[in-house]
Amino acid sequence: MEFTTDLRNDLTRLQYENGEIFSKDIVQELLFKHEITNINPEDISIYNSNSKDFFGEQGSPSGFDGAAIHIYNKDDNVNEIYYIARGTELSFLEDLIYNAVGVTAGASDDQIVDAIEFYEDVEAKVSEKISSEVNTLKRFGDGHSLGGHIVISLALINKEFINVRGLNDAPVNLKLIADLDQDFGEYLIAKTSIADITQIPDDQLELHAREFYADEAQNITHVRVKGEPLYPQLIPNTFYVGNKIQYVGDMNTPEFPNLFETDSGKIGIFHNLFMPGKPILDKFVYNQSLNAAMNFLGYVGKNNSVGDVHNKLVQSKSQAVGIYNGLPPNQRIQLGIGTGAAMVVGGFGVLSNSAFVNKAWDIYSAREQFDLHSISTLIEQYKTGERTTYHLEPGTSTHILVNQDILYSVLLSLETALEEKREAVQELLSYHEWEVPELAFEYREKLNGFMSNKEANWAAFLSEAGHRYSKNALYKPTGVTFRREFDPLSHQVDENLDHMIELYQQDSRELESIIESYKATIDVLFDTDIALAARIR
Structure with missing residues (x-):
């Protein structure tokens, strides 16, 4: 089903x-x-x-x-x-x-x-x-x-x-x-x-x-x-x-954008800081930050189950809120100022790194693709x-x-070309075996008729050929008889036809090889695609 x-x-x-x-x-x-x-x-x-x-x-x-x-x-x-x-x-x-x-x-x-x-x-x-x-x-x-x-x-x-x-x-x-x-x-x-x-x-x-x-x-x-x-x-x-x-x-x-690929450009606050090699340094810092993050995640994952990490995060959040609420008002203010200052310094460092800023800008520019x-x-x-x-x-x-349809149409074109080559070979063989002798026979019959006509009207034929004889001529022709023997067809006719047939047969063999290879390649690509496989076979 x-x-x-x-x-x-x-x-x-x-x-x-x-x-x-x-x-x-x-x-x-x-x-x-x-x-x-x-x-x-x-x-x-x-x-x-x-x-x-x-x-x-x-x-x-x-x-x-x-x-x-x-x-x-x-x-x-x-x-x-x-x-x-x-x-x-x-x-x-x-x-x-x-x-x-x-x-x-x-x-x-x-x-x-x-x-x-x-x-x-x-x-x-x-x-x-x-x-x-x-x-x-x-x-x-x-x-x-x-x-x-x-x-x-x-x-x-x-x-x-x-x-x-x-x-x-x-x-x-x-x-x-x-x-x-x-x-x-x-x-x-x-x-x-x-x-x-x-x-x-x-x-x-x-x-x-x-x-x-x-x-x-x-x-x-x-x-x-x-x-x-x-x-x-x-x-x-x-x-x-x-x-x-x-x-x-x-x-x-x-x-x-790929987060695991560094990039640097002209975006950022003081992105070069008058240092020609800073973009290279920015990329190095970006990669090291990724490596550090991956190592940290790896350490956490190796030493804790997902459930353990979840419980610790929930517990630490509760503990942090409890500790903060237990602080005197003046210490809360000092903690807030210190945290804010650290965020400003860290933020300035990030904004001055072209690799971070460019990546952030690329992601922001592609933000609508999150829904995809x-x-x-x-x-x-x-x-x-x-x-x-x-x-x-x-x-x-x-x-x-x-594109399956294009590949299938190419296969059909190759098979059509092969069929046309095979038909051409058969037509040439038929032409060589039947039509050439028939044409030669028809030509000979036509020529025999021509000769018979000339023989029957030999005087007119000689006159047309420019032969004139006086009444008193010692020797005068009494008729015209043609030799009715025909030489066999020139061997060049057979050689030319045989050469053409061999060329078409060679093309057919090459097309057969191409089609077999083509089908084998498609079978590798689509051996899980039953519909296409059925069409090919």
């Missing part, structure tokens, strides 16, 4: 809505909306990570929020499950913490670990329910933003999903994957002889990951709104696994806008724009 992508998008959006998320009634309502009427309520089982059956009354301590929808009908041989992971909710501090120490720094795997636990618990419940007579369970995954990072990481680790989609998703952090997937960690060591993954150059790390997860990548697609802010961020040790990226929205929208990241914008653009697909160029980490 398999849900359509539009239906899966709407189900993913439910994770963000308050109230009865993923109740049978709501799922049934969505099914009817998408014109699916052959699924009954008793065919639907819903599992929610917020249920006390999984993480207790308090829910996942890491902030992981996921759901699974199992569609099962023994009689119709339907057995499918759809895992959905919620993305970042700004109102949930745990999500913000995990984004910092998990996705960015690669120092905490708490949400992925909870996702694995949820997955294993759901699978156990499902296995108790289904019959061995039904086809193997088909697993699908969807996630937006942080949820995409979670569900794709899960798919790489357990290698059991047949289709996974990340919607404006955060990248996979290979530090986390190498820790959680022992086989991948050992593979990296075998390939690089480096135990510390952070010491492997980013480009090599990505190519090794693409090679190891090549099979899983065939089943992973990223859908993103062109210009949304998350995808351009080149976070160290992260990458987007999968062979296809599908863009929606306006393809002319510029990419959002939302699940609502993505779904709206997915339904109404044009979709443009990029596919991974084999053996590289580069995604290239591939």
